[in-house]
Amino acid sequence: MSAATNEGAGALLHVEGLAVAYGKARVLNDIALDVRAGEIVTVIGPNGAGKTTLVSAIAGLLRPAAGTIVLDGKRIERQPAERVAVAGVRLVPERRHIFTSLTVRQNLAVGAFRPTGGGNAHDEIERVFTLFPALREKADQLGGQLSGGQQQMLAIGRALVGRPRVLMLDEPTIGLAPQPVAELFERVVALKEAGLGVLLVEQNVRGSLAIADRAYLLERGSVVVSGTASALANDERVLNSYLGVA
């Protein structure tokens, strides 16, 4: 086992020295980040800061140029996305990516195709229906027919049926009205309280800082500020990063 494991003791997901490059252009530099079980960690930063790249790299969609990603003591940075999902890190991608030609129930069944540590697909789907009752009502409708908020619930449910240890949400509130946003944040808090580690990438900075335990501000591929969510909520540098004027 590498030293990284020891340094990340206590963290479920431990990222260190992570760098990602597209061709010659480095888009992420030397990222260090931890997610513990039962906490919400949010990553904020202006457009183009590298937030989506970061979760994509952790999820195995991108091969990092350097650095380590450790899940519960196991190195996963070289694993393809399918394996990372089986290992227990699930990403709910930006814009949801619902399977539009499948029904809600079938969408969930695909999520439970290979659950972490095995498990009964039917039971997992029932659990998600209990968590998101609206989905049970629409179980046999096509995923494409749901409203934006319901699609987001489905996307999260589809990740949960895989029994992940860490759930990553990329811009889950994009395009949602205020009411579904509040509802969604409530559920995310409930998931954290049930022991899940949540990594939340958000454009709604104030909203995500309000529910998160800790936060990282990303700017041009590097972490510029990190700390408790309440500290970042009052940090001038956050507004400066978005609007260039504080």
Add this chain to the structure above:
Amino acid sequence: MSIRRANAWWLLALIPAVAACIIRAPYYLVVMGTIGIDAIAAVGLAITLRKAGQPSLAQTTFMAIGAYTASLLELNAHWPLAAAGIAGIAVAALAAWIIGAILLNLEGLYFALGTLALNAAAVAIFRNTGIFGNDAGLQDLSPLRVPGLSSDQAPTVVAWVLAALGLYLAVRLDRSRFGRGLRMLRESAKVTQSVGFDPASLKRSAFTLSGAYAGAAGVLLTAQLSVVNPSLFSLGNSIALLAMVITGGEALLGTIGGAIVIVVVHELSRSWLQYAPVTLAGGIDLVVNGLVLILILRFWPRGLTSIAALFSRRARGGAATATVAPAVLDGVAAQDAKPVLQARDIGHRFGGVYAVDGASLAVEAGQVVAVIGPNGAGKTTLLSVIGGYHPIQRGEVDLGGAPVDDLPPFRRARRGIAATFQHMEVVQQMTVWENVLAAGTHAERVEPALAAVDLLGAAETLVSDLSFGQQRMVELARVLARDETPRVLLMDEPASGLSQPERAVLAGVIRRFAAAGTAVVLVEHDVAFVARIADRILVLDHGVPIAEGEPQTLLREQVVIDAYLGSATVHA
């Protein structure tokens, strides 16, 4: 003084013509003649496949049209071979022009499948129609005669002379504005339109030209064989031509090399299997074509051209370092005081969701107006509607007081709307020089434009070898090198991925445009950059304009801050 040197590689294609005057052995002459004829058809195919990106599987069909036309005129109307041949070429080109009008509406592989079905249909008709002589075809055609050459030598020599000529024309064409337009089109219809080309007309011209080459090859084939029959024009033979082009790679001279490789491998593999029944030769050819295509596509995608590239890279070592004054824009002709560009109440939706809903924009000459807003605010969509890349759904766009809503992007470009794109659109497989020259007709404008973005030393470099930021600079230079200074310049996220020095260059170029009287619309997520350069800012959120004003005051407004940071109405 041009950086480009005259290129005389096409003269190499005359070597076989000279050799054929000396060689006497009929077998070698026939093989050489076959290569020459195939080379002509393949160069034609390369124009439409490699240059315009249209993969035709009907090249032998146009060969057949040329061959049957010439043969019928000769047999029935007793035309002399030369006249019948020219008529054959003309009819093949005409057929390509007509068929192109229909099939070129299809993209990529659908076009390929359309031409594949055309080939099968044509072969069935030739096989079963009396006037074409059914399966047996037309026989007893008069052989090609050239004074001083034997009947074996004549077709081979003529084929290679024509192949050299065809290659010369194709290379010249490739270097012309038309050729650059074609190569742009292959990579991005958007860029092609943004510099004022009509993609449909480019494709159709290229396809017609390739039909003419095929017609010439078909006529020569009848002259070589003295017969014409349907099996000469099978799908398998079309695919052999395709294999030649793909083996050759990007360069047209490579296509000739591809023809040599394919025909020689066919001949060798047949002779290795000489004890096999004659009928199996066709099977061996098919296997060879398939294997060569797979090997090249999988393992050597640049083909023979990569060999040539070794030489040219060495030649590129001494790139021009002369000092050239940076571009000075001509300045836009004096305009009325009212806004040059006016977009009113633009609405655009994808599916049921409005990406832009009721945005208006008025930009005066020499003004820089920035459109900002959080992710998904509809900024890019607004620009696309103004440029014409999304057909307008609601609202109006005026340029200089005249409506342009119904015009396709290339017509708007010709009226003075220039654009740079979010997902940078530069032609990777063209040099920096060619990319920039494609914007206009004046070669002398290219060097100053490159000087203005610090790329003069890289003029002969392939764009794919540049860094990301440098590629963005190529896009800028392309706008600088236009024949006329644009009246409107639409820029989508021009600063993304640029280093600080590159941002300074970008800011300088934008200011230069504004000083020349161009109305600049800038979509950009780097708000600090925008604040430095914009005269006015429009803020969009969820497609709806929420604020507009001067940078200093606007960026402190609560509504803008809320748009960026979201509201904290969450009970956690």
Add this chain to the structure above:
Amino acid sequence: MESFVQYLVNGLAVGGVYSLIAIGYVVVFRVVRIVNIAQGDLLAAATLVFLWLMNAQAGLPAAIAGAVITALIASLFVERIAVTAGTAYDELRAFLLTLAASQLIQGAMLLLFGTQYLTMPASSPPIIVVGNIHVNGIYLLVTALVIVALIGLVLFLERTPVGWAMLATADDPLAARLCAVPIRRMGILAFAIAALVAGIGGAAYGAVAIGSWNAGTTLSTAGFAAAVLGGMTSPSRAAIGGFILGILQALVSGYMASYLQDPLTFVFLVVVLLLPAVARGLRRRRPRRAAAVAA
């Protein structure tokens, strides 16, 4: 009237074979986004092997098994050649690779079987007589077989978790990977299913038509035209497209001339390919703005 019914039955049988090719296109295209032009060649190869085994007195079950195994080997070979890491970004290159594979398959068939045509061994086919209309029973059998294969496929895709995982891969490969679905294996499975229908189709085609090394091109184009009519995504609509084209061809060859089949396929293909573009063009027209700005 009698000839019309006979043409119709012929058309149903041949159309059924086109349907099976079209289904093969659809399954592969949906899952891996490749137009596999070798699909008709798989079926042609299966047909040759089927007829060769029938003529060698191997018996019907062995002949069908031979046809399916042939198609399976050929299809997995195409998969190995055409599916690469870059497939999703360059569909034309992938298409050209399947075209190359189709040439290899055709060449191999020509080298193995020569230019001879194979037919079913002579035996009296069961004739069904209704009034004064005589219908070859094999044709009806083939039609029934196609319908059974189609229903089986639809049930597999819509009722089993593996089928859903395949459809998910087709819908959105990225999201499927994030759901731990092994998408490469789903692609291989798609090629295997395409081979299974091609093998069955090959046996069916052998029963009603002539086997030859180069039948694949005609079959590929016809099947593709049918698949396009189904939007490249719907197996059942693709199957309907196959039947329509088969019946049209049977009528054209019955009342006009049989060699017009390929030209008909071309016209049919161009029409179905261009129809959506034409329809889109019509919809895009919007009322011009009233007398451009009064000022």
